[in-house]
Amino acid sequence: MPRPLRVAIVGSGPAGIYAADALLKSEVAADPGVSIDIFERMPAPFGLIRYGVAPDHPRIKGIITALHQVLDKPQIRLFGNVNYPTDVSLDDLRAFYDGVIFATGATADRDLSLPGIDLDGSYGAADFVAWYDGHPDFPRTWPLEAEKVAVLGVGNVALDIARVLAKTADELLPTEIPPNVYEGLKANKALEVHVFGRRGPAQAKFSPMELRELDHSPNIEVIVDPEDIDYDEGSIATRRGNKQADMVAKTLENWAIRDVGDRPHKLFLHFFESPAEILGEDGRVTGLRTERTELDGTGNVKGTGEFKDWDVQAVYRAVGYLSDQLPKLPWDLETGTVPDAGGRVVQESGEHLQSTYVTGWIRRGPIGLIGHTKGDANETVSNLLDDYANGRLQTPSSPAPEAVDAFLAERNVRFTTWDGWYRLDAAEKAQGEPHGRERVKYVEREDMLRESGA
Structure with a gap:
């Protein structure tokens, strides 16, 4: 029986989660299946929604509800507090996954x-x-x-x-x-x-x-x-x-x-x-x-x-x-983006960097509203699946999901999980409850790791 398509997504903001959603809605998700790991440098998910939207915009933060439903899917795992490239490099990701999608946004x-x-x-x-x-x-x-x-x-x-x-x-x-x-x-x-x-x-x-x-x-x-x-x-x-x-x-x-x-x-x-x-x-x-x-x-x-x-x-x-430059990927200094063709990362030679993709602001710059990244993600995922269907993806040497856990353990990387987010979420809501507030955020990374059970 063929194994599921293994995809890594770097970044758990809207762009990355929309890409995961597009993969789960594809025909490949039904047969042979899709297995998705999302890597996030912060201990908590949601990227721009958590750390880039003003706190008095609960309507926009309500998008988290829809993103939450995607991350609840059993085909997705979250690895929070994992930084690219210091904790995991592109070569590391290639060893575990058929394809890698970068959705790291823009923070500077x-x-x-x-x-x-x-x-x-x-x-x-x-x-x-x-x-x-x-x-x-x-x-x-x-x-x-x-x-x-x-x-x-x-x-x-x-x-x-x-x-x-x-x-x-x-x-x-x-x-x-x-x-x-x-x-x-x-x-x-x-x-x-x-x-x-x-x-x-x-x-x-x-x-x-x-x-x-x-x-x-x-x-x-x-x-x-x-x-x-x-x-x-x-x-x-x-x-x-x-x-x-x-x-x-x-x-x-x-x-x-x-x-x-x-x-x-x-x-x-x-x-x-x-x-x-x-x-x-x-x-x-x-x-x-x-x-x-x-x-x-x-x-x-x-x-x-x-x-x-x-x-x-x-x-x-x-x-x-402006996005931060990503090591091992080509870079356009003027636009602050990774050069691409339909989400496929394009090298200086004009050739596609095999099995490597971008979506969201790292691809097209910080323009448009949050919802606009959905179409962006759909295009990127469509081209990744086309490469998969036509045998253009590389074959990972260690595609078993448990190989990733073992790798991070060997590197002594303290990572958070989706279950850990539920714990942190509950702890933040508990902080707000005595004051009649929906939540009060934890700020210190160490506190977030502790409450997440990293």
Whole structure:
């Protein structure tokens, strides 16, 4: 009887789990069967959902329910707290599996070439998000002494940062934020948050629901300057062809024409302001200089030569995430992705790196919403199965599942399992229960390993 197809997936975020789901729904899953091992460097699964989504977005975190159902399938095993490539290398994975799918996402900040970017008080979005989401590999404290803050970027991550900075700690307390984050936010002095976009309202990358949620807080007054509501032919075409862009523009228009209220924290959304320099004194941020831009007819903008200095004491750049380079795989430095053709990893020679695949942000960059990775995963898995059907996959030397356990034991790798996640999940919920909260996250890796029974 032929053995099941053995596949390793590196990364347990949405992209990796969607790939596992696609494998389980394939004809191969019925005969001869599929056996999937997911490797995750964190002790807990779910990647971006756990460590990249703002804590006051339970709707998005609800995606975990669907991902949970996939990981509950008996054909899948989870190996958490296993790092590629220090704990397991590509050559190691080749010895155990017919195919390897990398779904490691993007966790670092994309560089922004701007004078003053290295000043104290200039921060990357990824680091701040990791702090307030309780990522164990990041500091437990965050400096929140600035009364006026700038956020560069007009995507959902910029909105998350602006909203977390503008809300009170008590507003966020009902979420799963750990105690250190709550204490940090209680000391937050920010009263003004300024979000800057280089282009206009029609080019903003906010999703309509996330934008509208800004106005739901009783403590945040969202302010849009009527002078920033402007469209050219390209912008009008964008609105006509993109329902979401039109909804975002309408929301911004409505905010621009209303009277400013008296909520204590002000959140300004600025458009047509291109960051030119972060100003500083004695090594610290003291302001932001922007150049006013104007539309050029196509939806793009050009500089006007008119500059303005903004009084801020901290600057957060939310201009995109960047993936970490994966050893043993080809790499595109410009895009921060693994070169591929339909999910098949492509070497410099143009040939497919046998049995090796990518999906999600490591494949196409950090663009699109979480759900968009499902189609990405389906394409990658379809090509892996095509290679399997046509005998193009390599044959592993040790395909037995227990060989992986023995390998990790020999390496003294403390790994967590899916059963271990259930234990950690229960422990976090137990921490929240006395306070009427759904859960309180564990932050320390050692605590997570202990509660998981690693």
